[in-house]
Amino acid sequence: MVKVVCVIQARLSSSRLPGKVMLNIEGKTLLERVIDRVKITNSVDEIYVATSINREDDLVEEIALQSGVKCFRGSLENVLSRFTSIASLSNADILVRVTADNPLTEPKLIDIGVRTLLDSNLDYVGFKNTPIGAASEVFTASTLLEINDRTDLTEHNLEHVTSFYYQHMDEFQIKYIESYYDIDVSNLSITVDTLGDYVKMVFLYKILKTNSVEDLKYMDYLIVNGSISTY
Template sequence: MVTIGIITQARATSTRLPGKVLLTAGDRTFLEHHLDRLAGTGLPVVVATTTNVDDDPIVVLAEKAGVGVFRGSEHDVLSRFAGAARGYGLDGVVRVTSDCPLIDAQVVAAGVERFREEDDENLYVSNCLERTYPRGMDYEVFSTARLLDAETHATLAADREHVTPYLHQNRPGNVQLLNLPWHGGGAQYRLTLDTEDDRLLLTTLIEKYRADRLNCADLVALLAEHPELPALNEHIEQKKLGE
């Protein structure tokens, strides 16, 4: 059985909302909410953060949660992921980002199951090649071999910063792309933490509606029932690659 682990990237020096994953909702940091959700997959989890002193609190929280930590380059996130995969002996990697405090463990687990079923080193499985899920549910699954190949050959700054463009844009020419869509609606919603308005929505969901206990379908239903909630951050534009 190949060893597949989740690597989540986290740092305190985010530009739009500094220290965002260390902010709190319901007496827990957003990072703790994120790690709690990932624990539901049953997979090993590694927090890939930087060597900056600003990220020491992230290391403390990760260790408290009982998950692995790898520290590497702030801007060359691709090398950080590769180092984490090597350091923890992973054969396959699930990439997520720590600004997704309500990510659904079962959504991620379904992607991993499909990756295992296909048993193809060149396979890249994701649920966001086409946007069908709310933002904040995104994952990518790929082999460590493909990750290390990207580390060796990817040269564009955006490739190094965003980890996977070299794979999902199929620069090597032999990557097999597989998107797993969602048919439950809600692609227009933002359940990700990037701005103050995102924080307001997520905090309201967690503190008033116990969203930390809800799965993706329940969250979509809740947002549809209370349109005043998604209105809090519906004007936010997602940052593009390279921004």
């Protein structure tokens, strides 16, 4: 039985918009919104929030536990070590990487990524031509643990968990899914990096709520109706 674990990166010490994962979006924190969307997936068996041991991230742990998911706390700078620790603790076969500043993470892309990785016996699956903030990354726990043992890792590799994969594509079985949407919508952004992004996200969630989209499930609604591009 293959075990799929989703790891949501979260911290309060964002340089551009500090504390953004605790911002309110229609009655829930941004972090809770991300957790809710991962819970919609069909392929994820377990969810962890990965945060730091810094005191300011106590609140991140509290929100994670209140949301019914697990929390792992480790190095602020060495994010890779948080992922590999979770891989070992959870006995994961496959890891899904999601960041807590993407409250419209697309659940269907997670399921497609997991299925593609399994069906094609890949090490890593990513997405292109999707809105910034909609996609996730899927990779095997075994290859990430191998990467962690490398002696040639840089600070960039430790901070950006999956960077070693695409810096050494000749060493891994990698696939980027580029045709999920009929058109290239990579120019659209639904991540929250700035105050303006946050204002837009509140607006988008109001649209979803107003139109009663079931469980706020799918980005397709926003793409087809032009709600992102016309904002």
